[in-house]
Amino acid sequence: MSVLADALEHLVRGIVANPDDVRVQLITTRRGRTLEVHVHPDDLGKVIGRGGRTATALRTVMAGIGGRGLRVDVVDTDR
Amino acid sequence: MSEAVQVTTGGDVDTEGADGTPNGASATPEGGEDLLVREGDIAGDYLERLLDLLDFDGDIDLDVDGGRAVVSIDGGDDLSKLVGTRGATLEALQELTRLAVQQSTGARSRLMLDVAGWRADRRAELSDLGRTTAEQVSQTGDPVRLNPMTPFERKVVHDAVAGVEGVRSESEGEEPNRRVVVLPAE
Numbered sequence: 001m002s003v004l005a006d007a008l009e010h011l012v013r014g015i016v017a018n019p020d021d022v023r024v025q026l027i028t029t030r031r032g033r034t035l036e037v038h039v040h041p042d043d044l045g046k047v048i049g050r051g052g053r054t055a056t057a058l059r060t061v062m063a064g065i066g067g068r069g070l071r072v073d074v075v076d077t078d079r
Numbered sequence: 080m081s082e083a084v085q086v087t088t089g090g091d092v093d094t095e096g097a098d099g100t101p102n103g104a105s106a107t108p109e110g111g112e113d114l115l116v117r118e119g120d121i122a123g124d125y126l127e128r129l130l131d132l133l134d135f136d137g138d139i140d141l142d143v144d145g146g147r148a149v150v151s152i153d154g155g156d157d158l159s160k161l162v163g164t165r166g167a168t169l170e171a172l173q174e175l176t177r178l179a180v181q182q183s184t185g186a187r188s189r190l191m192l193d194v195a196g197w198r199a200d201r202r203a204e205l206s207d208l209g210r211t212t213a214e215q216v217s218q219t220g221d222p223v224r225l226n227p228m229t230p231f232e233r234k235v236v237h238d239a240v241a242g243v244e245g246v247r248s249e250s251e252g253e254e255p256n257r258r259v260v261v262l263p264a265e
Contacts, residue, residue, distance in 0.1 A: 003132065003133060003134070006132050007129060007132045007133055010128055010129055010132055011129065011175055014125050014175070014178075014179035014182065015175060015178040015179050015182050016182070017182070046178075046182075053174070054174070054175070054178065056171070057171040057172075057174040057175050058171075058175065060163070060167055060168055060170075060171035061161075061168055061171045061172050061175060063168075064160050064161060064162075064163045064167075064168030064171075064172075065133060065160050065161070
C-alpha cells in the first residue's frame with residue numbers, strides 16, 4: 001500500500017457508514033497515477049456528495065498532498 | 080441539563096428579520112458547548128491520524144469560539160501542502176472534516192479548521208485590504224472591484240468595509256470568480 005492510498009482510505013473511511021467496506025488502490029499507468037476508491041454501494045452518494053462536492057474535496061486534498069496529476073476515481077460499481 | 084436559552088432583546092425590535100433566517104442564539108443546539116467539544120475531539124482524531132499516515136509533523140489544538148468548534152494544526156513545512164493555493168486545500172480538508180464529524184454525531188457541523196495559521200494571517204491581510212479600499216472609495220467616490228475570493232475571504236472583507244462610513248460592499252459573479260465590489264453608499 002502506498003502512503004497516498006492509505007491517506008485517502010482514511011479520509012473516506014471517516015465519512016461513510018460502512019468504513020470496513022472502503023478499499024483504495026493506487027494504479028500507475030503511462031498516463032499517470034490514479035487512486036481508485038471502492039465503497040459500499042449505500043455510501044456512494046456520501047462519497048460523491050451533492051453536485052460532486054465531496055468527490056471534489058477528496059481530489060483537492062489528495063492533489064495537495066500528492067501533487068497535480070494525481071487522479072481520484074470513485075468507482076461506481078460493486079466491483 | 081440547562082433550560083431553554085432566553086433571548087432578551089433591547090428597545091428596538093428588528094422588523095426586517097422576517098426572512099426565515101434562524102437567529103444565532105435560538106439555533107444553539109441542546110448541550111451546545113458539550114457537542115462542540117465533542118466535534119473538536121472527533122475532528123482532532125480524524126486529522127491526527129491523517130498526519131500520522133503522511134508522516135507530517137503537527138500539533139493539533141482544539142478550541143470553541145463564537146459558537147463553533149475550532150481546530151488548528153501547527154507544525155512543520157509539510158503543512159503548506161494542506162493549505163494549498165489560496166487556501167483551496169484547507170477549505171477542502173475542512174469540508175471533509177465536517178463530514179467526518181457529521182458522520183459521528185449525526186448533526187451538521189460548522190467547525191472551523193486552520194492550518195499553519197493561514198486563516199489568521201489571511202484574515203489580518205484581508206481586513207487591511209477591505210479597510211484601505213473602503214477609505215479609497217470614500218475619498219474618490221469610484222467603485223473598486225477586488226480579485227475573486229472564497230466565501231471566507233469575502234466575509235472578512237465585507238466586515239472590514241462595514242467599519243468605514245460612506246461606503247458599502249456587495250459580491251458579484253459566480254464561484255469561483257465571485258468578488259467583492261466596494262461602492263459609495265447611496
